[in-house]
Amino acid sequence: MATSFTSFCEELHGQVNELHLWLASCSNFDIPFRLTKVTLSEPLRSPPVVVREISQSRYFTDNYCPAYRESSAPPPCDGPPVRYVRHTARRDGHSGDEPDDCQACGAELASLLCTDLRVGGTAGPSTGSTAVSPEPLRYRDVLVVSCNTLTDDVTDVTGKVVRPASGFVRGLRQGGVPVLVVRSDDVRAIAEMAVMEGDDDVVVADRSVVAGLERPVVVLVRGSVMDCDLFNDERFDIMSRCTSQLVWVKTGRP
Numbered sequence: 431m432a433t434s435f436t437s438f439c440e441e442l443h444g445q446v447n448e449l450h451l452w453l454a455s456c457s458n459f460d461i462p463f464r465l466t467k468v469t470l471s472e473p474l475r476s477p478p479v480v481v482r483e484i485s486q487s488r489y490f491t492d493n494y495c496p497a498y499r500e501s502s503a504p505p506p507c508d509g510p511p512v513r514y515v516r517h518t519a520r521r522d523g524h525s526g527d528e529p530d531d532c533q534a535c536g537a538e539l540a541s542l543l544c545t546d547l548r549v550g551g552t553a554g555p556s557t558g559s560t561a562v563s564p565e566p567l568r569y570r571d572v573l574v575v576s577c578n579t580l581t582d583d584v585t586d587v588t589g590k591v592v593r594p595a596s597g598f599v600r601g602l603r604q605g606g607v608p609v610l611v612v613r614s615d616d617v618r619a620i621a622e623m624a625v626m627e628g629d630d631d632v633v634v635a636d637r638s639v640v641a642g643l644e645r646p647v648v649v650l651v652r653g654s655v656m657d658c659d660l661f662n663d664e665r666f667d668i669m670s671r672c673t674s675q676l677v678w679v680k681t682g683r684p
């Protein structure tokens with residue numbers, strides 16, 4: 431923690447009587463004077479299968495934050511297995527070195543979401559007098575986050591597309607999935623995304639704006655070349671948003 435912030439806390443204590451100051455951080459740091467440190471490391475959001483993936487982040491392996499501990503209330507199941515979409519430049523219509531601009535990757539994800547996970551479907555008939563068919567996932571229950579930035583169509587004043595969306599986004603739409611691309615500078619869209627307002631769309635967002643969010647289905651789009659390799663922190667920043675089904679779009683063969 432920055433020395434300046436420590437000084438700020440100490441000065442605040444000196445000027446405000448009976449100050450009750452709480453701080454929260456996800457990393458280890460030297461706590462400011464007068465504060466008591468409490469470590470909360472029980473996984474509450476993600477099922478075990480996702481926690482195991484998150485735990486491979488260098489934030490944990492290099493002790494930048496405390497390791498998860500055993501849950502005090504063992505979860506009832508491991509959670510659904512991680513699903514994969516594989517991008518290889520020369521396979522079945524895939525193109526480019528990375529999945530970000532690959533229309534085939536987007537279309538494969540659309541198929542996985544709509545067919546396998548029944549996202550956007552309708553509830554089936556109940557099978558008995560007491561059985562209740564589970565509600566299908568909505569599109570807004572899905573959060574797609576790329577380590578690189580995915581962009582939407584850019585249009586001119588007449589509405590003509592002057593720069594098309596990233597291939598991955600085009601592929602999702604081609605597969606029938608409604609998509610909202612949230613730019614990192616669009617404060618209103620970020621606020622609506624946080625409180626689940628707006629249309630029922632799959633949200634494609636930059637990793638910088640998903641902190642604090644959680645969704646049942648999280649899709650990590652990870653190429654082979656990107657700026658987040660140093661700490662593998664896409665596990666820490668993106669996978670940790672997932673409460674149930676993790677989908678990983680990645681380069682390379684199975």
Ligand SMILES: [Zn+2]
Nearest residue numbers: 517524532535
């Ligand atoms: Zn691809």
